[in-house]
Amino acid sequence: MIFILCVSILISVVGLSHVLSFGHICIRSLYALMLVLPVYGLFYFIFLVLKLPFYYFLSLILILSILISWLAFKKLDRRIQMKEWNFKRYLPFILLVLIVNILFFDKCYHYGGWDAIAIWELHGKYLTLENQWILLFSDDLDWSHPDYPLYYPLILAFFWKSLNEWSPIVPMLYNYVIFLGFFIVFYFGRLSFHGQLIGLLFCIFLGSDVNFISIVSSQLADSTLSFTILLSIYLFLEINDNQTNAFILLGIISSSSFWVKNEGVVFFLVFSLAIVIFSGFTKAQKFKYFIGAIPLLIVLILFKISIPISNDITSSVGTDSFAKFMSFDRYLIIFKGLINILVTKYFYIILIVTMLFFTKPKSQIILVLAVLASILVGYRVVYLITPNDLEWHINTSINRLIHQLYPSLLLCACYTLQSSDLSQFKIISSNSKDNE
């Protein structure tokens, strides 16, 4: 069964990557993958709720993958010629991947960190059980956070179900793909030589960041969220008026962030607000963005309504929230926590922010930076009203919260460094696409 599943996913990704109409084939494949996995996860969930056999689900995705590849074949008006693939161009990336592979797998271990087992993999295991999956929302499960969305657990579940065992290899490989995805965005994100050189520099930054590798190898959903935020921002920066389907894709990818983790809601709200007010998109483009976002928005609303579990943060909002809000000491603790984490684990951020002060980023980059800063402020508000011990809450989560925004901040720095050739990019992009 795992063979059918993998082949279906592969065919769908290859097909979709040819339907999409922007960027390098590796980038398009990443977007296709991040589109296929949550959608198939949702289909799996629907089949689970309807108590339909697993092979029905497999048959559906096989049919879907054939349909997608047929669509792609219809659209494909040129054959991929291997002669045109310049392997020397990819050699630095292959070498980099081989080195960061070692760093990733050296830090990786079965089932990952505390949250990975207590929350995501536990949810995934329940979702493989046809008759008992509802127990996932039991109050008796400690540290399981049953209100968390099911993007990552559903992906684990359908892979585990097709393997017929709860193999630790599945979360490990999934997170490896996400890990590799970060490097692909930085390296293949810009098609010009100058762009790839700077991209390679940022890949080295990312690959040399032990803290970043540690978090991704811990197999938490934070890396998936970080990746969806990065993909949304990359697409936002690259999108142009000719790419009609890219606006829908942007809506889907940005909305998938809140199906990964609750923090994704903050990102989606701030990002959507920025798109509506400041992006300069036309009404039709904004409409397409929201058309893309609506399906997952409906799924999230249905999930939150039908699962009567309140979030520990939202349920704690009460009479003492205002007093907490006005407490200067809490602001001080949060500020200290932030500075402490930046100095000890995110020194690159200090460098980037310093660099951005001395450069003149494009207006789009400034908008993205404002979005990232607003998300950070949103997280701080959550700290202010948390029902948990503030210091404990900060110590256990701030590293992962910054991790969610860190690659996007690096991307902004990457664009700013090469802003001089931004205007040339779109011409090069369209030319290079023809050469693939």
Next chain:
Amino acid sequence: MTKDKILRFVSKVLGGMFFISLVCYNLVVIHKVICTENDVDEIIKLLKPVEKYDSVYKKINFENLVTSKPELFVYAQFALAPIVLNTKGGIESGPLLILQDCDSISKCVKSQGSIDENTNKSIGIKYEFRSKQFLK
């Protein structure tokens, strides 16, 4: 052969050797991480026999465990799912499984027994984890 050609040949050979050694080292690291079992795998194996009792017992009392080593609880909770572990003292039938001396784990002392389905008591299965450093 000119000096230039020799240098080019040597650099290609060295580069190739570096590349192959990098690939080989990758395979070694990946093999190691796949094959290295850790405490979670150990506890999954230890608790596997309990799964068959899930139709009788939906809850297991782990209150001893939770006070001293929460990691062990989380691993056990994952290993035993869909059996819900109860740390809130809500079990009526007496503890099915007690993990003692929870700062450490060495061996699983398992005594087989049968479950009295009428009274839901006298479990006859007891796991004790002793004396080995559990996590590092």
